[in-house]
Amino acid sequence: MLTGNANFDRIAHLVKLVFNTKLVLISFVGEKEQVFRSEAGAAATTLEQMNKSRDCSFCGHAILQEGDEPVVVLDATKDWRFAGNPLVLGLPSIRFYAGSPLRTADGFNIGSLCIIDDRPREEFNPRQRHTLREFARIVMREMELLRDRMHFNARDRMQHSIENFTRECLEMDMEDSTDGQVQDAHGARRIYGLAAENMREALQ
DSSP states (O other): OOOOOHHHHHHHHHHHHHHTOSEEEEEEEOSSBEEEEEEESOOHHHHHHHOOBGGGOSHHHHTTOSSSOOEEESOGGGOTTTTTOHHHHSTTOOOEEEEEEEEOTTSOEEEEEEEEESSOOSOOOHHHHHHHHHHHHHHHHHHHHHHHHHHHHHHHHHHHHHHHHHHHHHHHHHHHHHHTOOOHHHHHHHHHHHHHHHHHHHTO
């Protein structure tokens, strides 16, 4: 399980307050498994129970939506897709589920913002569906900002690495000129070593 940063945690907590639900998850669904980026109101044992393969994932159904319309299960025990699901039959005893796809700008669903409860609900009205979709869009905007910050940081590290490499090469040239000797093989090894070290630092 991946822990959430402060912004994701705040979003999940706000969703929990708005929908008055037991559990809020920001999940990412891969080919065979799902992981959780953030959560609200979840004990560690509950998250261990939820951290299952995609075979019994509710969110695996949410990402199959063509748009961003939430998947809503009012009572999982009465839904043929989930009635035999281990997460319904055993802990955490899921009854209600609503998951809105996390949709990228180019139209790919990569996970969901979902609310979960151990009690069924009578309805999840259009206004609530709309609100959940809007929260999912906020999550995606936060993810895009996080991605952009990572790209900017990587660019800055690469620029810093290039500057260090250039400065050290110039210093090596000055040392060789001072000695009055050209040591090509030794100099080449030092340059390659510096390049590898700076590249490693930039890619951390």
